[in-house]
Amino acid sequence: MAHANKLVKYKWMTKWSKLAPYLPETARFNERQFRRLLDKYGDIVVKPNGGSRGRNVIRVFYSGNGRYTIHHENKQISVLGLTNAKQAVMRRISSENYIVQRRIRLATVNRQPFDVRVIVQRKAQSNKWEVTGKLAKLAGKGYIVTNLTRSGGSALPFSKAIQKSSIENRFKKGLVSELNTVAVYSAHCLRSLYPKQRIYGLDVGIDNKGFIWIIEANKHPSMSHFRKLGAQKTIRRIMSFKRTT
Structure with a gap:
């Protein structure tokens, strides 16, 4: 399905003025966009447009003295110059479509x-979206992706992660409310693109200043993270929404 890709969802969501500030700049991967975003931000991520589970995500950042670091899985290499950086990326990606996105420095x-x-759902025959679950996914040591299986990372209850996080304390107040609002806005926006959809799993980044970034919206979110956390109450709530007819 043509709509089942990250770039289409990103472009659709940027049309909503309430959501646009929460979206890191994203473009189709090509040489011009690669150079433009790397020059603009100094730190970008290249990933499959239709990929999932953290597969083949590559970070590229300027490391000084004309050199760039390419970080893939838990390995890093350093190259001299933008042309060599792009060639190093091209050697690691297949022929499928890729996107390039500003990298957010996560808390x-x-x-x-x-x-x-963040899981956001609506019941059948209802237009009301609700946040039914959330948790934090910690990247494994040396990895940039937070997918638990790929990086060997771990899950934490959301409130515990925020409490222990590097987010400045003065920015923690009101974070839950804003996050829930952004999730519900996102679902309302995407409803006009996918009218029958009743669940989304949003991957949301938070930086040290407490700013929220929508990294991507998943139409078929896995429950595996919640199972690993043992969050049975949350799983029951999510499943109860799914079962309504």
């Missing part, structure tokens, strides 16, 4: 970057 817990999986 950390015990020096491990984390993002937040």
Whole structure:
């Protein structure tokens, strides 16, 4: 399905003025966009447009003295110049479509970057969206992706992760309310693109200033993170929404 890709969802969501500030700049991967975003931000991520589970995500950042670092899985290499950086990326990606996105410097817990999986749902025959679950996904040591299986990372209850995180304390107040609002806005926006959809799993980054970033919206979110956490109450709530007819 043509709509089942990250770039289409990103472009659709940027049309909503309430959501646009929460979206890190994203473009189709090509040489011009690669150079433009790397020059603009100095730190970008290249990933499959239709990929999932953290597969083949590559970070590229300027490391000084004309050199760039390419970080893939838990390995890093350093190259001289933008042309060599792009060639190094091209050697690691297949022929499928890729996107390039501004990398967000995520807040950390015990020096491990984390993002937040937010489940937002509506019941059948209802237009009301609700946040039914959230947790923090911590990247494994040396990895940039937070997918637990790929990076060997760990899950934490959302409130515990925020409490222990590197987010400045003055920015923690009101974070839950804002996150829930952004998740519900996102679902309302995507409803006009996917009218029958009743669940989304949003991957949301938070930086040290407490700013929220929508990294991507998943139409078929896995419950495995919640199972690993043993969050049975949350799983029951999510499943109860799914079962309504």
